[in-house]
Amino acid sequence: MLLSSVLIQFLNGLAGASSLFLVAAGLSLIFGVTRIVNFAHGSLYMLGMYLAVWLAERIGFWAAVPLAAITVGAIGALAEISLLRRIYKAPELLQLLATFALLLLVKDFALWAWGPEDLLGPRAPGFAGAVEIAGNAFPQYDLLLILLGPLVLVLLQLLLSRTRWGILVRAATEDREMAGALGVNQRWLFTGVFALGALLAGLGGALQIPREPANLNVDLSVISDAFVVVVIGGLGSIPGAFLAALLIAEAKAFCIGLGYSQATLVIEFVIMAAVLVARPWGLLGRMPVPARPGAAEPPLAPPSRRLRWTLAIVACGLALLPLGSGGYTLVLLTDLLIFALFAASLHFIMGPGGMYSFGHAAYFGLGAYAAGILLLREKFPMELALALAPFAAGLAALAFGWFCVRLSGVYSAMLTLAFAQIAWSAVFQWDALTGGSNGLVGVWPAPWLSSKPAYYFLTLLICASGIFLLWRAIYSPFGLALRATRDSPLRAEASGIDVRATQWAAFAIAGLAAGVAGALYAFSKGSISPEALGIQRSVDGLVMVMLGGIQTLSGPVWGAALFAWLQDAAARNIDYWRAATGFVILALALVLPNGIGSLLQAKK
């Protein structure tokens, strides 16, 4: 590789870093002060893109960019005042759920307003050409972006260190309760920070339009990039975000430059995993102070008589169902059972374990792929493939879990997301084994299971026993130890519990159970595609668990049922099913903050 092309790749990286930095800085600011992980941050970026393209046609590019950013900032403030303000005291995961609902709403709003096709943005007037650098043509606009990143960094630093507002933001980031006791009105501080963060995201999106068309998929890809950058840089550190954005963008640019463009998918997550293992709080981050003193969860009540009866009746009902229903209902119910097991496995580590997983679909998907590969490539009988496949997922969970239990809270959650993304891109790119983007087809069950009712009974049997075993585990000595590590790792350790080993084992068990669900899923559909372990699937799991209620026993089952039904009913009957789902989630989050499962919990 020539020196000149090294230089060009380097400059490409710098240009890419700017937008990334803007988004990540906003995300970091918002998290630092409000402690809300804003899933909808990528959506604000997407809005910035669409608005800028739309406005540019009317008022010209240079007026459109700032106006789009300011509009997005105002939208952010509005969302904070009308929605987030109500849930600052709610559990962390509920907040995540609410911002995720926001993401769904924004996506469908963009679909409604601008249609499904990508929108090509204009060139930036005055910067449409290219300059020659070391014998290569380099876009002028990219040079402008290279300058803009550091400029925004400096402005933000000045704002935070030289103004009273900035000092209050930093104080609240560190200890917002104390800031309140000193007379700082957090409400407007939070709104201001949210608006600023949203404005930066909108600006990042608006500036990107000459380089990339506005499209509906950008929200999820940007949010996962931004998460990675924020976590590498250290939550709440703006210079850290800059450094990390630079690192990621450079790594990506050089991957493309060297001809390994597929590797861009993996490289950022590999860097993140490496950084987190070496510096658990990110490059420039510090050990986070808990926003509130960690209140122990109330003890998980043993299933009440009411719950036992409800479950028994539901199980009998499910067993009798094939007698009186058609094929479609059975397919839907099979899905529902599989999702219930998937959700229960995720609940196992999140509820009793207190560990967040944003990438649980990895184990679901790996179970599915292992089943398919064993059946098609290794020619195993279907029964054996179904029995062995979950262990592939369990092993992966063992490997990933080793890293994850070494971190805590949001950092650990980000790492799970990173590993899921690695698994996804491995599957996506390993054509020979996994069929790449086409996936595997012809993954059918053995003849005796091929009828819908037969497979339904098998699924019912396996999922019900799987969920039952997970529940038993929660009340076993192991489950008690696990709950102790959640409520107070230090005290658990002091009373002789190996905290990491316990959490690690829980992680592996959850992975194994998700793998069972995945393998069942593969045979029920007859085919597997990389979506089985995509971000969307992980998020689906989170939504199911949170809908059901994180600290209830039967929550994941009800959550999965509601979610599967909602998705099915909405996807068939409503054009904007995402927005509909979003509204339902928001309504539930505001009305039933402890999940549906709490309705069946024994009354105190």
Place this chain on the structure above:
Amino acid sequence: MLELKRLNSCYGRAQILFDIELELAAGEVVALLGRNGAGKSTALKTVMGLLQAVSGEVRFKSRNISNLSPYQVARLGLGYVPEDRRIFADLTVTENLEVGRQPPREGAPHWTLEKLFELFPNLGRMRERRGGRMSGGEQQMLAIARTLMGNPSAILLDEPFEGLAPVIVENVATTIRELKREGLSVLLCEQNLRYARLVADRACIIEKGRLCHAGSMAALDADPALLQRYLSV
């Protein structure tokens, strides 16, 4: 100035305070004495609005403040210095003080940076030092100074002498007497009778969340039986 009426307060489902009655007159220094876990800190937190009272009333300057947020209580002129000081470790001394700054208040002394640096000469010599890089005594001074920046008419001090070297204890005591001279009312929590003697006009004893004695500091000293019963370890 400050009045607690039949105040009940809970942490989760555990009730900590039972019908606490307490009064702090203008310009008075009152020590809330009690053993570890008696509910002293909880009382201050409830007054501040950091904990919501279950029942009862807190009145400040004849106004019911029971349902206000901490920031509203602070803006009415009631300052709070927490037990663990809670200095913003990333912020410099001047920045920490800036967080506490509120507009001047009628009937309360008005503090400026310069005036505070006079009161705490140590802080004046380390204006650009980050809060995290200060000693415990320096942090205690900063915590008090930061609260004074809000120009309060009364302040709540949670164990201001805890963990300080004897010479620093003397410093802090002098400061508290100085504040009293400026006209501030002070309510402080203390486990140690000796420290309370340094500053307090009156003492209230709290035991297992109930107020069991209130009287002048001198009267308390004259009653060994009382001391023996509630304060000896």
